[in-house]
Amino acid sequence: MTQCDIRVRLAGPLCSLQDAGRPGFLRYGVPGSGPMDRAALSVVNAALGNPPGQAAVEVSLGGLGLDCLAGEVSFAVAGGGFQVLLAGRSLAPWTVGTLRAGQSLTLRAGDWGSWALIGFAGQVRGTEWLGSLSTHSQSGLGGGAVTTGQRLRIDQAEVRPTREGDLPLPDWARPAPQTRVTIGPQERFFDRQVQAAFLGPGFALSQGYDRMGVRLQGPRLPVNAALDMPSEPILRGAVQVAGDGVATVMLADHGTTGGYPKLATLIGADLDRFVQQRSGDPVRFVAVTPTQAVAAARAAHADLQSYLAELAQPRPSLAQRLMQANLISGVTDGA
Amino acid sequence: MTSFKPVADRALLVEFGDRIAPEIHAQVLRLDRLLALSPPPGMVEVTPAYANLMISFDPLLTDHSALQSAVQTVLTGPEPASGQAHSHDLGVCYDADLGTDLAQVAQMTGMSPDAVIAAHLAAEYRVYLYGFAPGYAYLAGTPPALHLPRKPAAVRDIPAGRVIIAGPQCIVTTLKMPTGWWIIGSSPTKILRHGPQPFLFAVGDTVRFHRIGRDQHDAM
Numbered sequence: 001m002t003q004c005d006i007r008v009r010l011a012g013p014l015c016s017l018q019d020a021g022r023p024g025f026l027r028y029g030v031p032g033s034g035p036m037d038r039a040a041l042s043v044v045n046a047a048l049g050n051p052p053g054q055a056a057v058e059v060s061l062g063g064l065g066l067d068c069l070a071g072e073v074s075f076a077v078a079g080g081g082f083q084v085l086l087a088g089r090s091l092a093p094w095t096v097g098t099l100r101a102g103q104s105l106t107l108r109a110g111d112w113g114s115w116a117l118i119g120f121a122g123q124v125r126g127t128e129w130l131g132s133l134s135t136h137s138q139s140g141l142g143g144g145a146v147t148t149g150q151r152l153r154i155d156q157a158e159v160r161p162t163r164e165g166d167l168p169l170p171d172w173a174r175p176a177p178q179t180r181v182t183i184g185p186q187e188r189f190f191d192r193q194v195q196a197a198f199l200g201p202g203f204a205l206s207q208g209y210d211r212m213g214v215r216l217q218g219p220r221l222p223v224n225a226a227l228d229m230p231s232e233p234i235l236r237g238a239v240q241v242a243g244d245g246v247a248t249v250m251l252a253d254h255g256t257t258g259g260y261p262k263l264a265t266l267i268g269a270d271l272d273r274f275v276q277q278r279s280g281d282p283v284r285f286v287a288v289t290p291t292q293a294v295a296a297a298r299a300a301h302a303d304l305q306s307y308l309a310e311l312a313q314p315r316p317s318l319a320q321r322l323m324q325a326n327l328i329s330g331v332t333d334g335a
Numbered sequence: 336m337t338s339f340k341p342v343a344d345r346a347l348l349v350e351f352g353d354r355i356a357p358e359i360h361a362q363v364l365r366l367d368r369l370l371a372l373s374p375p376p377g378m379v380e381v382t383p384a385y386a387n388l389m390i391s392f393d394p395l396l397t398d399h400s401a402l403q404s405a406v407q408t409v410l411t412g413p414e415p416a417s418g419q420a421h422s423h424d425l426g427v428c429y430d431a432d433l434g435t436d437l438a439q440v441a442q443m444t445g446m447s448p449d450a451v452i453a454a455h456l457a458a459e460y461r462v463y464l465y466g467f468a469p470g471y472a473y474l475a476g477t478p479p480a481l482h483l484p485r486k487p488a489a490v491r492d493i494p495a496g497r498v499i500i501a502g503p504q505c506i507v508t509t510l511k512m513p514t515g516w517w518i519i520g521s522s523p524t525k526i527l528r529h530g531p532q533p534f535l536f537a538v539g540d541t542v543r544f545h546r547i548g549r550d551q552h553d554a555m
Contacts, residue, residue, distance in 0.1 A: 023379060023380055024380055025469075026380055026382040026389075026391075027380075027381065027382050027383060027464075027465060027538065028465045028469065028470065028533075028534045029465035029466055029467060029468055029469045029470055029471045029472075030469045030470075130533060136469065138468065138510065138512065139468070139469060139510045141469065181343070182341065182342065182343045182344075184340055184341075184342065185340040185342050185348045229353060230353070230354060230355045230384065230385035230386050231384055231385060231464070231466050231473070232348075232384050232385075232386075232387060232389075233348070233382035233383075233384050233387070233388065233389035235342055235343065235345070235346050235389065235391065237343060255466065255467050255468065256382065256465070256466050256467070257382075257384055257464060257465075257466030257467065258466075258467075265342050265343040265346075266343065267343050267344050268343065268344050268345050268394065269344070290341035290342075290343070290344065290398075290399050291398070291399075293343050293344035293394075294344045294394045294398045294399070296344065297344040297345070297394035297395070298394065298395060301395055
């Protein structure tokens with residue numbers, strides 16, 4: 001089996017191995033984990049021709065530097081608009097390339113986006129927990145954090161020349177000015193004017209942002225009753241308001257139950273682009289009905305699928321493209 | 336009265352009440368069993384809690400109203416065989432360097448440390464739910480004499496295995512995590528494990544504790 005051996009020259013905090021996630025264990029206190037931007041994982045795998053859900057490395061704003069020590073492997077990057085440098089050459093933020101022994105690959109925070117994913121044409125070696133390589137950040141269970149100095153070993157590493165090239169960056173991947181929510185399920189703890197304030201201006205992502213969730217800064221959202229509710233299940237995307245009136249959007253590694261009321265819940269269609277915002281970015285929530293939320297989920301899925309179907313078409317390799325160009329120009333010359 | 340709350344595009348919260356009570360929790364467990372026996376189309380996962388359960392679903396396959404109808408049909412169905420509740424017996428060492436809050440719990444409850452230990456050992460506990468973090472099983476049954484509010488602020492980096500109490504609840508921790516609960520002892524029994532049965536307890540199981548010495552605690 002062909003192996004590719006990579007040294008992690010530099011890894012920002014919160015870089016980790018993530019696959020499609022770990023559903024089915026919420027009842028044991030285990031959140032789904034998986035990538036913060038789940039669409040980006042679908043993109044890197046489709047772009048490489050991998051099976052969906054194959055594990056990739058999630059990269060935080062701190063960036064990632066890889067040195068290839070031995071072997072070669074094709075890789076794909078998607079997610080936020082990161083700078084991608086391969087052997088000193090700048091690639092597009094969403095791209096497929098090949099990393100070869102002696103070369104370096106660097107991902108750095110770019111103009112926008114908080115998280116990128118880098119997938120490989122091969123299997124990143126790691127330890128599964130409960131059937132998934134996704135890393136649960138607080139415990140480190142699963143594939144694990146990716147840290148400076150460690151080795152990444154890619155088994156069955158392949159070079160896929162027909163996959164190489166920059167990828168178009170679709171509009172739906174970028175942060176939107178508005179984030180859609182449904183109100184509830186525990187809106188009874190908030191007066192009408194507090195619910196209205198939540199849908200008003202003045203909110204931004206705070207510095208308190210990790211894989212568990214992001215605290216919001218903005219108007220206080222006081223609860224109107226004693227916080228005596230028994231702990232209730234929490235969904236990824238829930239907007240939980242603590243006793244101090246500060247809201248937190250629960251994300252990939254969220255606690256599975258909580259005794260604080262959830263004023264609203266982000267719709268699935270907006271979760272991936274929401275997490276690509278950065279601390280300090282303004283957020284504006286807009287309420288939709290559950291029926292509208294389901295319709296939005298279906299529309300977003302259709303958009304993603306048509307984009308992935310485009311990526312699934314192999315592209316001619318550079319050599320083939322050159323040959324075609326020669327043939328065509330040859331024909332032209334001869335005419 | 337059962338109520339249904341749609342959550343975003345992908346979940347339905349089914350509520351049987353708004354407090355911690357055995358008869359309400361029994362309804363939660365009954366629906367959990369019924370859904371396991373006949374899962375409605377598109378259902379992804381069920382998370383039972385004290386008084387309600389969250390059913391998450393795939394919005395490409397179903398929606399809130401279809402799922403609610405399916406749940407209502409399931410609820411009127413035949414009584415499921417009651418779940419196989421297991422009982423567990425866990426050893427606890429109450430040495431002062433492990434049960435770092437035992438002396439303060441004794442002071443706050445006006446009991447001697449030995450009386451606190453005896454009260455903790457005398458009760459039978461029941462697994463109501465898992466929450467907070469992987470393997471954190473919320474046991475209810477702490478005797479009223481030991482009911483204390485949580486600490487005003489959480490303490491960081493409490494090791495795995497600590498036996499912690501707050502109000503009627505008790506947890507044996509599984510990971511190094513912060514907690515605002517009172518640490519009265521330590522159990523060597525692993526609740527979060529590797530292998531075919533990764534979690535020791537099922538929701539609905541009963542738990543008792545027995546006292547062990549330091550040698551036995553450290554040997555496991």
